[in-house]
Amino acid sequence: MAWNEPGGSGNQHDPWSGGGRKPDRNSGNNGGGQGPNQGPPDLDEALKKLQDKLGGVFGGKGGGGSGSGKPAGKFGGYGLTALVAILVLAIWFASGFYLIDQSERGVVLRLGKYHETVTPGLHWNPPIIDSVTKVNVTRIRSFNQRATMLTRDENIVQVAISVQYVISDPKAYLLNVRAPERSLEYALDSSLRHEVGTTNLIQILTEGREILATGVNERLQRYLSSYGVGITLQTVNIESTSAPDEVQSAFDDVIRAREDRERSINQARAYENSILPEAEGRAARIREEAQAYREAVTARADGESTRFLALLTEYRRAPAVTRERLYIDTMQEVLSNTSKVLVDTEEGSNNLLYLPLDRMGAGAPAGGGATAPRSSGQSGQTADFELEQLTDRVIERIRERQNTTTTIRREGR
Numbered sequence: 001m002a003w004n005e006p007g008g009s010g011n012q013h014d015p016w017s018g019g020g021r022k023p024d025r026n027s028g029n030n031g032g033g034q035g036p037n038q039g040p041p042d043l044d045e046a047l048k049k050l051q052d053k054l055g056g057v058f059g060g061k062g063g064g065g066s067g068s069g070k071p072a073g074k075f076g077g078y079g080l081t082a083l084v085a086i087l088v089l090a091i092w093f094a095s096g097f098y099l100i101d102q103s104e105r106g107v108v109l110r111l112g113k114y115h116e117t118v119t120p121g122l123h124w125n126p127p128i129i130d131s132v133t134k135v136n137v138t139r140i141r142s143f144n145q146r147a148t149m150l151t152r153d154e155n156i157v158q159v160a161i162s163v164q165y166v167i168s169d170p171k172a173y174l175l176n177v178r179a180p181e182r183s184l185e186y187a188l189d190s191s192l193r194h195e196v197g198t199t200n201l202i203q204i205l206t207e208g209r210e211i212l213a214t215g216v217n218e219r220l221q222r223y224l225s226s227y228g229v230g231i232t233l234q235t236v237n238i239e240s241t242s243a244p245d246e247v248q249s250a251f252d253d254v255i256r257a258r259e260d261r262e263r264s265i266n267q268a269r270a271y272e273n274s275i276l277p278e279a280e281g282r283a284a285r286i287r288e289e290a291q292a293y294r295e296a297v298t299a300r301a302d303g304e305s306t307r308f309l310a311l312l313t314e315y316r317r318a319p320a321v322t323r324e325r326l327y328i329d330t331m332q333e334v335l336s337n338t339s340k341v342l343v344d345t346e347e348g349s350n351n352l353l354y355l356p357l358d359r360m361g362a363g364a365p366a367g368g369g370a371t372a373p374r375s376s377g378q379s380g381q382t383a384d385f386e387l388e389q390l391t392d393r394v395i396e397r398i399r400e401r402q403n404t405t406t407t408i409r410r411e412g413r
């Protein structure tokens with residue numbers, strides 16, 4: 001069924017309403033002359049009204065050529081063109097703003113010629129006229145290379161090397177050299193071959209890697225500075241050095257033999273370092289003991305000679321007394337080391353009974369055991385009396401001898 005039935009009877013239906021549409025109150029003002037129940041508005045008519053309004057704003061013809069009688073604007077049909085030009089200019093001006101990050105620098109080219117290098121922050125340059133290239137100057141870039149080359153002793157060696165660098169001069173990096181990374185690659189290969197060609201194979205394979213890396217770093221930096229590529233090296237590392245695969249096993253045997261040699265030398269040096277201090281200590285101790293013995297013997301000899309000279313002086317003064325004193329001192333020194341006891345008595349009897357009282361106490365049983373039984377009667381009493389007399393005489397004789405010795409010593413002094 002059609003939306004609008006012919007005849008305009010008011011039974012107009014559409015797919016969005018369940019029944020007939022109510023008549024429009026302003027249906028008499030519709031310019032289309034349609035009935036009171038009008039359908040959806042016409043899109044072409046809406047666009048035409050919008051065009052008429054814009055034309056009225058910019059002084060164009062109004063009414064869309066319907067003969068409304070409005071006068072034409074001062075600029076005629078150029079108003080829309082001016083609006084478009086203003087919009088294009090605004091877009092062009094806004095597109096000239098750009099932001100440089102803290103880690104970047106901006107190289108500005110004006111009509112293809114270097115103009116300036118801008119620092120971090122917000123900047124504006126005229127688009128199309130100026131072109132800005134951002135360069136990161138803090139990021140560390142790396143480059144790896146592996147090559148096979150000859151050493152000074154005409155051996156072939158494979159070297160793997162890595163280079164880390166930063167861009168120090170953005171202008172030189174962008175404008176001086178067409179391909180800075182390729183220039184770095186060629187310069188690294190040249191400097192590495194020069195350094196390897198002046199070094200022996202054994203040094204490259206063993207302890208000469210650090211020296212090789214230092215030489216490559218210095219030479220490569222000189223090359224880059226002379227080229228003016230705006231690159232500064234950070235580190236140059238020798239990743240690995242090895243002989244060709246065909247002779248790698250033989251080189252491994254040589255390296256192991258060299259390591260064994262170094263280990264044996266280190267062990268011998270360690271043993272030497274442990275033995276030498278001990279031997280030096282013993283030698284120093286022997287020297288000190290000999291020195292002490294010499295000083296002791298010399299001091300004793302000096303003392304004996306001094307004592308002999310003093311004794312000689314006393315002997316010259318009193319020879320008899322000195323001889324007697326020397327004799328007594330000698331006998332006392334000799335007899336003090338023996339267990340025998342000599343008693344000088346004035347009686348002519350040869351039989352002398354000596355009872356060592358000082359030794360009897362020491363030889364008595366510690367447990368206080370029983371002693372031998374004494375004989376009873378007169379014999380026991382006589383023996384006790386004689387023992388007491390003998391003891392008294394021995395004690396008196398010893399006291400006299402001590403007094404005599406003391407007197408002689410006093411006189412000798």
